[in-house]
Amino acid sequence: MAVWDKKILWAVMLVLTDALGQRVNYPDPVCGVKGSTVTLPCSFTPLKSVVVNGREVLIEIIRVVWCKNHELCVFTTPSVYDSESNNNDPRYRYLGDKKGDCTLQISDLQEEDNANFRFRMEANEPRASFTNRSGVRVTVVDGAQMEIRSSRHDGEFKRGESVTLNCSSPMCTIHQLEVTWFRDGFALSESGPTVHLRYLTAKDSGNYSCGLKKNERTLSVPYSLHVEEGGGGSLHLIVRLMVGGLLVLFAVIVVVCVIKRTAKKVEDSVIYSSGAIYSTGLRQTTP
Ligand SMILES: *[C@@H]1O[C@H](CO)[C@@H](O)[C@H](O)[C@H]1NC(C)=O
Ligand SMILES: *[C@@H]1O[C@H](CO)[C@@H](O)[C@H](O)[C@H]1NC(C)=O
Ligand SMILES: *[C@@H]1O[C@H](CO)[C@@H](O)[C@H](O)[C@H]1NC(C)=O
DSSP states (O other), rough: OOOHHHHHHHHHHHHHHHHHEEEEESOOOEEEEETOOEEEEEEEEEOOOEEETTTTEEEOOEEEEESSSSSOTTTTTOEEETTSSSSOTEEEEEEESSSBBOOEEOOOGGGGGGGEEEEEEEEESSSEEETTTTTTEEESSOOOEEEEEEEEEEEEEETTOOOEEEEEEETTTOSSSOOOETTOOOOOOOOOOOEEHHHHHOOOOEEEEEEEOOOOOOOOOOOEEEEEEEEHOOOOOHHHHHHHHHHHHHHHHHHHHHHHHHHHHHHHHHHHHHHHHHHHHHHHHOO
């Protein structure tokens, strides 16, 4: 009876640890330019132990494998990295360990890396070996033309407005790509995927394009931006300034007049009262 209880308990615990303990976490989809290096940060948690014939076996990871486009990374699947192999392709560097870090770095990215990469851990006890099938999607961008996205499609702006331009590849939503921006064919200093243009003036008008660094084929279709400085607009401004100036002048005149009047009254009363004091003083001293 006690033995049965123990077995059931172990079974329940095994189910629980299976559900809770065993994990592999992949990063979000990764995009990279052909020839560049990308890193796939990855972490895993093996089971602590499993029960074999009523006996608890502590789990140790003895082999780690990365493969591409295979559901499970098992058997004869060609792997891109295998801790048990002596001739791994040096383009795939395992930066992880057998404890919890499964980070993989891919250098000199090639078209063949356009794939789903999966990680497998193999344990001293086969039941504790595991592959998370979701994997990490790697996209290789090469000659794909970049696109400029803006909140305003017509590109018509008024002086003082601002705009954000995004440069991205239609193949993936990317932020780590290095891009070059151009206005009318001249390179701008910005190198991020996004440029903010604030307080637009006529000088910002022009045809904007962007592309991946050192890859002219990726240059986007130009985005034509036009800032309306506006002849009518500046005339309007002059009129407003003049009206404003006149109002200020008028106000100043009024204030000056009021001050002068009050000053005169004060002066009069001072003269009057000092005269009174003087006369009283006189009266007091004369007798
Ligand atoms: C498998 O990987 C995905 C992506 O990282 C993650 O959301 C999920 O929790 C993982 N599942 C397991 C059982 O490790
Ligand atoms: C441009 O990118 C920013 C930040 O990545 C985002 O918030 C914004 O919605 C994007 N705008 C457009 C028009 O795609
Ligand atoms: C921008 O391109 C348009 C045609 O797409 C052209 O008419 C215009 O002159 C260009 N503007 C500049 C400043 O080069």
